[in-house]
Amino acid sequence: MPEQEAAEQYGTPAREVGEFLRRRRAQIAQRWADESLFRTVFTVSRDEAVESGLAVVEALAAVADGGRVQDSDAAGFDVVRERLARMGASRSRAGLSTARVSTEVDALRPPAEDLLVADLPDAPERVVRDCVTTLTVLMGTLRLVVLETVLSEGQELIERQRLQLLEVATPVIELWDGVVAVPLIGTLDSARSQVVMESLLEAIVDQRARFAILDITGVPTVDSLVAQHLMKTVAAARLMGAECVVSGIRPAIAQTIVHLGLDLGTVVTRASLADALAYALRESDTGRASAGPGGSGRP
Amino acid sequence: METSTGVGADLPIRSDTDLMWVRQHVRQAAAQLGFGLVAQTKLVTAASELARNTLVHGGGGRMESAPLGQGRARGLRLSFHDEGPGIPDPERALTDGYTSGGGLGMGLGGARRLVHEFSIDSAPGRGTTVTVVSWAAAPPRPREES
Amino acid sequence: MNDGPYPHSAGQVPVLRLGDVLLVTVQGDLYDSTAQRLQDDIGAGVAAGGVTGVVIDISGVEVVDSFLARVLAEIAAGSALLAARTVVSGMRPAVAITLVELGLTLPGLETALDTEAALALLSRGTGGTFREPR
Numbered sequence: 001m002p003e004q005e006a007a008e009q010y011g012t013p014a015r016e017v018g019e020f021l022r023r024r025r026a027q028i029a030q031r032w033a034d035e036s037l038f039r040t041v042f043t044v045s046r047d048e049a050v051e052s053g054l055a056v057v058e059a060l061a062a063v064a065d066g067g068r069v070q071d072s073d074a075a076g077f078d079v080v081r082e083r084l085a086r087m088g089a090s091r092s093r094a095g096l097s098t099a100r101v102s103t104e105v106d107a108l109r110p111p112a113e114d115l116l117v118a119d120l121p122d123a124p125e126r127v128v129r130d131c132v133t134t135l136t137v138l139m140g141t142l143r144l145v146v147l148e149t150v151l152s153e154g155q156e157l158i159e160r161q162r163l164q165l166l167e168v169a170t171p172v173i174e175l176w177d178g179v180v181a182v183p184l185i186g187t188l189d190s191a192r193s194q195v196v197m198e199s200l201l202e203a204i205v206d207q208r209a210r211f212a213i214l215d216i217t218g219v220p221t222v223d224s225l226v227a228q229h230l231m232k233t234v235a236a237a238r239l240m241g242a243e244c245v246v247s248g249i250r251p252a253i254a255q256t257i258v259h260l261g262l263d264l265g266t267v268v269t270r271a272s273l274a275d276a277l278a279y280a281l282r283e284s285d286t287g288r289a290s291a292g293p294g295g296s297g298r299p
Numbered sequence: 300m301e302t303s304t305g306v307g308a309d310l311p312i313r314s315d316t317d318l319m320w321v322r323q324h325v326r327q328a329a330a331q332l333g334f335g336l337v338a339q340t341k342l343v344t345a346a347s348e349l350a351r352n353t354l355v356h357g358g359g360g361r362m363e364s365a366p367l368g369q370g371r372a373r374g375l376r377l378s379f380h381d382e383g384p385g386i387p388d389p390e391r392a393l394t395d396g397y398t399s400g401g402g403l404g405m406g407l408g409g410a411r412r413l414v415h416e417f418s419i420d421s422a423p424g425r426g427t428t429v430t431v432v433s434w435a436a437a438p439p440r441p442r443e444e445s
Numbered sequence: 446m447n448d449g450p451y452p453h454s455a456g457q458v459p460v461l462r463l464g465d466v467l468l469v470t471v472q473g474d475l476y477d478s479t480a481q482r483l484q485d486d487i488g489a490g491v492a493a494g495g496v497t498g499v500v501i502d503i504s505g506v507e508v509v510d511s512f513l514a515r516v517l518a519e520i521a522a523g524s525a526l527l528a529a530r531t532v533v534s535g536m537r538p539a540v541a542i543t544l545v546e547l548g549l550t551l552p553g554l555e556t557a558l559d560t561e562a563a564l565a566l567l568s569r570g571t572g573g574t575f576r577e578p579r
Contacts (some may be wrong), residue, residue, distance in 0.1 A: 232546070234543040237541070239556055240558065241559075317472050340540060341539075409549070
């Protein structure tokens with residue numbers, strides 16, 4: 001069988017594809033540079049697009065050499081993650097849907113496929129077909145890698161924004177020399193309570209504050225979980241040598257606390273922020289000589 | 300993963316000094332994985348409780364640590380193993396105030412509150428293995444919408 | 446107890462006497478045995494007489510587990526039997542949060558932001574419990 005013989009001079013499809021990619025990397029990179037994915041990201045210089053394309057082709061060749069064209073965890077894809085995924089992410093930030101990014105990555109396949117077929121003019125049909133299939137699988141894996149990264153970048157962004165929002169929403173202010181306060185507004189969930197606790201305790205250290213006021217006037221509801229967080233904050237502040245006062249417990253919330261049978265026990269509470277401040281000032285007057293190097297900041 | 304070097308380890312827990320090595324290792328590993336200061340402190344404290352448990356009640360043993368990755372989330376898994384007498388009723392051992400000497404009876408139950416995942420495998424005569432996992436940020440959600 | 450070499454540990458925590466106050470500054474990670482020895486040393490210092498207060502500064506301590514917490518609580522309880530008050534000062538926020546999560550709020554301990562505040566608290570004479578306003 002002549003075809004059998006001819007086929008024998010070819011290696012495995014993966015190896016053939018690897019060699020092809022390396023052989024034609026310059027042409028592939030040139031063609032990719034004209035595809036919208038590369039063209040729109042590297043608007044300034046086409047050379048940069050070509051250079052980036054080269055790096056991706058070489059990485060794909062390395063993956064093909066390893067024979068793991070289906071494995072998105074193959075070592076060669078690390079380079080791709082860094083390069084292409086960053087591009088994908090910038091496209092996605094520019095407002096493109098994930099599906100659109102996917103289409104753009106997919107558009108890289110036909111030019112490479114054309115070159116591959118042109119590169120194997122004398123090869124038996126079976127070899128060509130196997131090689132094309134392998135390249136298709138490889139490009140499919142590439143698309144998966146890009147999408148994975150785009151998606152997780154998106155999630156990271158959301159997470160980062162959420163944390164920023166939390167910090168913005170919980171400012172710790174120095175009310176008086178040695179007295180810090182957090183006016184809480186909005187719903188307290190577990191993550192937010194954690195941020196409140198940490199920033200309040202940090203402020204106690206930074207300001208050498210002997211009193212910390214948690215004002216919950218703007219908190220719509222207090223359930224047992226929130227109450228527990230408040231009590232933890234109070235307990236942690238006490239361990240550090242500061243006293244925590246909870247102010248702004250509205251009548252409805254006071255009712256809820258009673259209904260839930262919650263014991264705020266040793267927690268000092270006041271009706272308003274002003275009352276809490278008055279309490280703190282009176283306490284520091286009766287007690288201590290000085291609040292620290294700043295001396296007394298009282299008028 | 301280059302950032303995980305030195306995170307994996309197998310440390311003996313045979314003496315007072317080993318407890319300090321355990322704390323130091325967990326501190327460094329957690330810092331390397333990007334744990335914040337509070338998260339580091341919680342995990343080191345939990346490790347200290349569990350290692351002391353291994354030493355005092357298990358008659359010594361070892362701790363294995365391994366990095367975890369789930370998407371972009373980074374975590375640390377710690378396993379404490381001993382060949383000691385074992386715990387007849389692991390559930391009860393997790394309740395506060397349960398103690399068989401030393402400490403404030405907060406060892407196991409307290410450690411559980413400081414980590415994201417906690418499991419205990421023990422029976423009389425079989426020794427005890429306690430495995431805990433903590434994540435650098437919030438633990439990864441089991442389901443992710445695409 | 447085994448005591449091999451360890452990079453940053455002291456075998457003993459020095460106990461300073463300032464007038465009628467014992468001042469202890471704990472730094473870094475402690476051997477369990479070192480913590481126990483500190484408890485003994487403070488006990489002996491208070492028992493020697495003339496001590497009305499003990500200040501333990503833990504601002505240099507990164508981890509307080511239930512063992513060390515128990516040692517601190519016992520130092521306070523032991524000193525109280527001999528009419529001396531114990532103030533723990535400078536606990537770091539991360540340590541405080543961790544202790545609270547552990548369930549250890551150490552109600553018997555008096556606390557202060559730093560050594561200076563601890564000494565002021567002791568010189569104030571009254572207990573560290575906060576009074577309700579008049």
